[in-house]
Amino acid sequence: MRYKTYTAKSFKDIPQVKENLTDEQIFDIEVVSRVFPFKVNNYVIEKLINWENPLGDPIFRLTFPQRGMLQDEDYYEIAKLIKNGESEEKIKQAANEIRIKLNPHPAGQKYNVPEINGQKLHGAQHKYKETILFFPKQGQTCHAYCSFCFRWPQFVGIDELKFAMKEVEILIEYIKNHPEITDILFTGGDPLIMKTHVLKQYIEPILEANIPHLKTIRIGTKALGFWPYRFLTDNDAQELLDLFKKIVDKGYHLAYMAHFNHYKELETDEVKEAVQKIKETGAVIRTQSPILRHINDNPDVWAKMWKEQVQQGMIPYYMFMARDTGAQHYFGVPIVRAWEIFRDAYKKVSGIARTVRGPSMSATPGKIRILGITEINGKKYIALDFLQGRNPDWVGKPFFAEYDENALWIDDLKPAFTDKFFYEDELEEMLNTENNLLQVI
């Protein structure tokens, strides 16, 4: 299949859209896509979406902008501007004002920019001791966009929010200076949007640097879900698989972090074949997804997804909570409900699939897991712990919040038994200190 993409400007040309959506539904997509990024491709359209009932289809909802992603007042504002035939400039300005209201930069990411010799590495993030995140400049887009994506500001061009770094040499220098770093995680966007020869320009210097404490190369990607031909028929598919093999042969653990949101993405012949090709290189595929209303907020969907992943030889890794940005009001699943779904799904799978952890919130202090609802002296509480902490010592200590069925995020929770969560003072100090642990020693 030859890669063909459609965006806000061209989606009306998709034959399935013309045939199956009403004018009103098409207009809704047009309105919402003025605010949120929209890109879809021919594989998603032809192989994944069930066009008999598009608005009820999880993959349609995953890729096409939804009416409910905008609050009514914002929807009507953009709709009016379009209907009145206002200038692109005016619509763009209104869209930008709405975007700013949607918390485009959550989870204190500005605090995690590493620094070496007084130079900031804007294309990297070092939040947890062992793992450095790297955003290669040419990897800042994807084969299609997820409607819920928390990286949405990168795709709509709010430029100062773009993480991207070209100089891999500076990155290598930083890793060499940080013996605690064992993992580098290539992320984006989607790093596998890059042609293999571009990806090589990042990976090969890292391999050649022979950094003894660097053990794992991770690639966070949705290529299997959105474009499995990346490993099958793209003209540099074999070269990519050869690069994977080279990484493994050099003694690194190559962790392919696959993003899948629904079992439907695992069912095509193409994805199955691509999974086997990746595994043949010696890479290990781990899977992760947020839990999303309208897409996968159902334990049966998760149980079936984890089982199918295990069947194909992948390892379920994380269930995330939808971040507090963008259309969280539309996609967000409350903490209590997310835990129920996680538990109901977890109960249904064998121990082999119980490698998955979650539901987890990637928040400013760290990755906070919802351990569950518990009752103490007849009163309900929410138990939590850290899977990753800005301070590694926070990990694995249960703590408690007041029961709240509507809370969507850690910021919505009130501490139980005390007036602050145990980490709060320390966190505040960390964020206030310039010389915090994220800087070069």
Ligand SMILES: *Cc1c(COP(=O)(O)O)cnc(C)c1O
């Ligand atoms: C999730 C995450 C990592 C990786 O954490 P693991 O638990 O090792 O998978 C690294 N950095 C950031 C900022 C993250 O959010």
Ligand code: SF4
């Ligand atoms: S593939 Fe990942 S980065 Fe790209 S839109 Fe989806 S969630 Fe966002």
